[in-house]
Amino acid sequence: FNQFDNNLAFLENVHGYVNIGKIYDMISLHSRIVSIPYTLKVDDFNVVFCTSPLNIKVVKGCKLVQTLHDVSPLFRIEHPPHDSAVIFYKRLKNMLVYSDIVCSVSEFSKNELLKIFPDYKDKIVVTNQPVPVYEEEEKLANDAYIKSSVLSKYALDEKGYLLYIGMLEKRKNIKKLIEAYLTIKDKIKMPLVLVGACFYGYEDFLDYLTNKKYETHIRYLKYIPTVDKLVLLKNANSFV
Numbered sequence: 001f002n003q004f005d006n007n008l009a010f011l012e013n014v015h016g017y018v019n020i021g022k023i024y025d026m027i028s029l030h031s032r033i034v035s036i037p038y039t040l041k042v043d044d045f046n047v048v049f050c051t052s053p054l055n056i057k058v059v060k061g062c063k064l065v066q067t068l069h070d071v072s073p074l075f076r077i078e079h080p081p082h083d084s085a086v087i088f089y090k091r092l093k094n095m096l097v098y099s100d101i102v103c104s105v106s107e108f109s110k111n112e113l114l115k116i117f118p119d120y121k122d123k124i125v126v127t128n129q130p131v132p133v134y135e136e137e138e139k140l141a142n143d144a145y146i147k148s149s150v151l152s153k154y155a156l157d158e159k160g161y162l163l164y165i166g167m168l169e170k171r172k173n174i175k176k177l178i179e180a181y182l183t184i185k186d187k188i189k190m191p192l193v194l195v196g197a198c199f200y201g202y203e204d205f206l207d208y209l210t211n212k213k214y215e216t217h218i219r220y221l222k223y224i225p226t227v228d229k230l231v232l233l234k235n236a237n238s239f240v
Contacts, residue, residue, distance in 0.1 A: 024052075024054070026038075027054050027055055027056060028087070030055065031055040031087050031090055031091060032087060035090060037055045037056050037057045037094045037098055038055060038056045038057075039056070039057055039058070039059065040056045040057070040058050040059075041059055042058065042059070042062060043059075045062060046061070046062055046063060047062065047063045047064075047065060048062060048063070048064050048065070049065045049066075049067075050064075050065070050066040050067060051067050052066070052067055052068075052069065053066055053067075053068060053088075053091040053092050053094075053095040054066065054091060054095065055090055055091045055094045055095075056094070056098070057094070057098040058098075063100045063101075064098060064099045064100055065099065065100060065101045065102075065103065066095045066099045066101075066102055066103070067102075067103045067104075067105070068092075068095070068102055068103065068104045068105065068109055068110070068113060068124075069105050069109065070105075070109050070112070071088075071092065071109065071112045071113055071116065072171065073085060073088040074088060074089060074092075074116070076171055078169070078170040078171035078200070078201050079171060079200065080200045092113065092116070092117065093117065096113075096117050096120040096123060099123065100123075101123060101125060102120070102123050102124045102125070103124075103125055103126075103127040104124055104125070104126050104127070105126075105127065105128065105129050106126065106128065107126050110124050110126055132226070133226065133230065137226050137227050137230060138230065140227045140230075141227050141230035141231050141234060142234075146227065146231065147231050147234075147235065150227070150228050150231040150232070151231065151235060153228075154193070154219065154221065154228075154232070156191070156193065156219075156232070156235075158235045159235060159236070159237045160190050160237065161190050161191050161192070161193050161219075161232075161236055161237060162181065162188075162190060162191070162192045162193065162236065162237055162238055162239065162240075163192075163193045163195070163232055163233065163236035163238070163239035163240075164177065164192070164193070164194050164195065164196075164239065164240050165195045165196060165229060165232075165233070165239065166195075166196050167196050167197060167199050168194060168196050168197065168198045168199065168202055168205075168209075169198070169199035169200050169201050169202060170200060170201025170202070170204050171200075171201065174194075174202075174204075174205050175204050175205040175208075177192075177240070178192065178205055178208045178218065181217075181218075182217070185217050190237060191216070191217050191218065191219050192217065192218050192219070193219045193221060193232065193236075194209070194218065194219065194220045194221065195221045195222070195223075195224055195229060195232070196222075196223070197222065197223060
């Protein structure tokens with residue numbers, strides 16, 4: 001339990017939190033019906049933090065902090081229906097109007113947002129996403145026995161595979177990644193390992209993940225533990 005306690009040490013100054021079930025679904029539905037933001041009444045709390053742009057505002061005396069990952073739903077069609085360009089534009093606009101701070105995960109995303117809404121520069125700060133790795137996990141991943149065990153579990157050789165870690169969805173061009181790999185597989189003679197959950201549009205490349213004729217070359221591992229991911233990252237020939 002010591003490791004568990006250490007991993008949660010960052011919560012030591014948090015006195016409480018509210019988790020509202022289906023909040024993202026509710027706000028998405030609200031955005032389709034009306035343009036004005038939904039007023040989130042959270043009593044006795046001084047900050048509301050959102051992990052994506054939401055069409056909301058908070059009661060007076062509470063601060064609202066929202067996160068911007070990218071603006072791609074405005075320009076690309078490979079997104080779920082609730083991220084249509086019209087709805088997403090509304091979410092972005094109200095995020096900027098009603099938030100006290102907008103945290104962009106990169107300078108690129110910040111600049112893309114400012115091309116559309118140039119008047120909100122002072123509200124946006126860049127906060128690069130940290131890798132959620134703890135010291136104990138890093139030590140385990142560097143252990144020679146653990147490394148050997150993980151590689152053996154997935155039948156992989158050190159520096160003998162290509163690696164992708166992340167959400168497997170249409171907008172990330174997973175199909176093109178796989179097809180590009182298949183054109184060179186006989187030359188490089190190493191498998192492509194895919195780690196992550198399937199999401200919107202995965203039907204486009206599902207056959208590559210499930211058809212036995214590809215299993216020698218394409219290894220789909222779904223979700224794996226953090227230590228396993230670290231070992232695979234450290235020992236891949238290359239990764240994306």
